[in-house]
Amino acid sequence: MTELTDAQKAMRESLLKVIAKEMTSLEAALQSGLTQRAIQIKVRRYEKEGDKSLIHGNTGKKKTTPEREELKKYVADIFLSTRIDGVNPFEDITYTYFTEILAEEYKIKASVGWVKKVLKELGYKSPIKHSCRNQKIFLMRERKEHTGELVQADGTPYDWFKDGHLYCIQGFVDDATGYPTGLYMTKNECTLGYLEAFRIMAETDGIPEQMYPDKSSVFFVNNKKKDDGEVHLTQFGLMMENLGVDMFPAHSPQAKGRIERFWQTIQHRLPNLFRLRGIKTIEQANEFLRADFLKIYRRWFPVRPKSEETRFVRADMNEVNSILKATFPGKTDKAGVFSLKGYRFFCPELTDRKILIHLNEKEGLWITAADSTEKHTVTLVETDTTGEMPEVMKDLIERIFLKNAKPKFREVYFDIDDVILSQVKPKKKYA
Numbered sequence: 554m555t556e557l558t559d560a561q562k563a564m565r566e567s568l569l570k571v572i573a574k575e576m577t578s579l580e581a582a583l584q585s586g587l588t589q590r591a592i593q594i595k596v597r598r599y600e601k602e603g604d605k606s607l608i609h610g611n612t613g614k615k616k617t618t619p620e621r622e623e624l625k626k627y628v629a630d631i632f633l634s635t636r637i638d639g640v641n642p643f644e645d646i647t648y649t650y651f652t653e654i655l656a657e658e659y660k661i662k663a664s665v666g667w668v669k670k671v672l673k674e675l676g677y678k679s680p681i682k683h684s685c686r687n688q689k690i691f692l693m694r695e696r697k698e699h700t701g702e703l704v705q706a707d708g709t710p711y712d713w714f715k716d717g718h719l720y721c722i723q724g725f726v727d728d729a730t731g732y733p734t735g736l737y738m739t740k741n742e743c744t745l746g747y748l749e750a751f752r753i754m755a756e757t758d759g760i761p762e763q764m765y766p767d768k769s770s771v772f773f774v775n776n777k778k779k780d781d782g783e784v785h786l787t788q789f790g791l792m793m794e795n796l797g798v799d800m801f802p803a804h805s806p807q808a809k810g811r812i813e814r815f816w817q818t819i820q821h822r823l824p825n826l827f828r829l830r831g832i833k834t835i836e837q838a839n840e841f842l843r844a845d846f847l848k849i850y851r852r853w854f855p856v857r858p859k860s861e862e863t864r865f866v867r868a869d870m871n872e873v874n875s876i877l878k879a880t881f882p883g884k885t886d887k888a889g890v891f892s893l894k895g896y897r898f899f900c901p902e903l904t905d906r907k908i909l910i911h912l913n914e915k916e917g918l919w920i921t922a923a924d925s926t927e928k929h930t931v932t933l934v935e936t937d938t939t940g941e942m943p944e945v946m947k948d949l950i951e952r953i954f955l956k957n958a959k960p961k962f963r964e965v966y967f968d969i970d971d972v973i974l975s976q977v978k979p980k981k982k983y984a
Contacts, residue, residue, distance in 0.1 A: 565607060642829045650825065765802075881912070895937030919931065
């Protein structure tokens with residue numbers, strides 16, 4: 554028989570004293586910290602079984618089965634040996650997410666605690682540490698009752714592909730459920746990224762009643778000189794006004810904590826998911842975010858809103874697409890050439906005219922006369938990759954006009970017809 558521990562020996566002495574009437578069951582209960590009824594039960598069991606009654610029935614038994622040991626080895630092999638394009642997709646993964654992947658991809662049902670134990674035995678520690686020590690506590694604002702009543706807007710730069718480069722995902726999260734409604738990745742946070750994220754939201758869910766972004770210059774004009782008490786809107790803000798979306802700023806990250814926590818969650822999941830799906834480029838990421846990820850996230854964290862009625866308004870996508878574009882003023886010369894941040898374009902239909910230059914990810918770049926809405930296509934004449942044009946716009950122009958070219962500095966891609974060039978008046982020469 555297994556040798557008794559010191560605690561079990563002390564309990565045996567108390568039980569023997571109760572049996573010998575040297576101690577009452579109440580005194581034994583007070584001494585051991587048990588109830589009087591528990592002592593009485595232990596006395597009866599000891600009289601029948603002796604010291605065996607003090608030893609737990611599972612003592613000495615194996616805590617696992619051969620099948621469980623094989624499963625443990627299999628899980629460890631999955632974690633250590635899986636490679637996609639030579640890279641382990643489970644680097645920096647959380648215990649919870651790895652448990653979900655085992656269930657979804659490998660049909661292995663296990664508890665998070667068991668998986669955590671297996672990975673810890675391999676010397677792995679989760680990148681997330683749940684500790685409230687020395688952290689400020691903020692009161693939670695109640696969710697809105699209806700979907701579409703309020704969406705929070707934000708963007709976060711992060712190393713999504715685990716290649717040492719930061720890319721920014723811009724997106725919207727519904728306040729009633731915490732679900733992402735539109736996500737779009739670009740090289741940096743910009744208006745074009747938010748426009749495409751909003752377009753995705755309009756297509757899948759509709760147009761929300763209110764939007765709650767931060768004070769980024771994408772949404773509001775941050776000019777201290779214009780301290781007149783009014784909210785000055787950017788191009789994006791004016792587009793939202795035209796679409797009937799009420800937009801007001803958050804004064805701190807904690808004020809829009811729902812989307813901040815959303816970013817924290819997907820920063821610990823999306824890079825691993827990208828590796829599992831073989832996603833390595835911004836284009837592949839945007840296709841995945843649009844087609845699959847919104848559904849995957851809702852499966853991960855199902856939330857039912859308080860009200861089944863939605864406040865999203867069904868969108869007329871023709872109207873939405875006509876509004877969602879960045880617009881810049883410009884002017885063509887007598888040859889139909891105009892410049893945009895160092896890049897030169899050619900449009901023979903509009904010469905010596907004031908124009909509006911329109912740009913978005915869906916339709917590319919086109920122009921209209923300042924007093925007309927008729928669209929005109931343009932041809933790229935010359936690039937200046939050393940200029941002040943934002944990287945996102947440069948990439949967009951490359952995808953549209955330079956599919957097979959890789960400009961380095963300034964290169965000419967189109968020779969304007971000599972007949973058109975002859976129409977340009979020569980500059981005056983001064984003696």
